[in-house]
Amino acid sequence: MIRIYRRKIDDLRRVVIPQQMLNGINVKPGDLVDITCEGGSVRIEKSMPTCWLCRSDENLVEVEVEEQNCMICSRCVMRIQMALIRRQRRLKKYYTFEAAEEIAEETAQQETEE
Template sequence: MKNIKSAQVKKIDNVGRIQIPKYMKNNLKIKNGDYVEIYENGNEIIIKKHNASCIFCENLDSLTAFRDNFICHECMDKLKGI
């Protein structure tokens, strides 16, 4: 593991959740309701703040949430024309 600034041991609750410490959420500017990305890497689980982008063109502007994904207005207009 590289560039570790802090670490804690947390217990997984009976439905598989862990609580991210408040100071870590504050440092990464993660708010309640934000999306995170979860990766499996060998014997590690990596949790990263999700930077929302359009699932079709990766645009970062004018996004609308739809079923756990984001679609920009331009792509949404193109879909309406199909």
């Protein structure tokens, strides 16, 4: 059954949503809601947690980012881990090559000094 509640918009362009409606979508104080506007209608839905990066809603892990709790899916966590591993390998390869060059230079200098 559709119920219609009529409310007045205040001077700050706010409207109070009736408690019965919020109870109907299981929204409590402090919960997040998604508000969408389409074709002259406004829709309010209880916000469901999604991945901060890809908006997936599967296998979410809570992560603290800049003192805020965010949700990231396990797929994005895996992608981040793989990117960090690749970066670490590149850096290790670079530093190993750089260290080998330094050793070769030191050895060449010692040989010329002798």
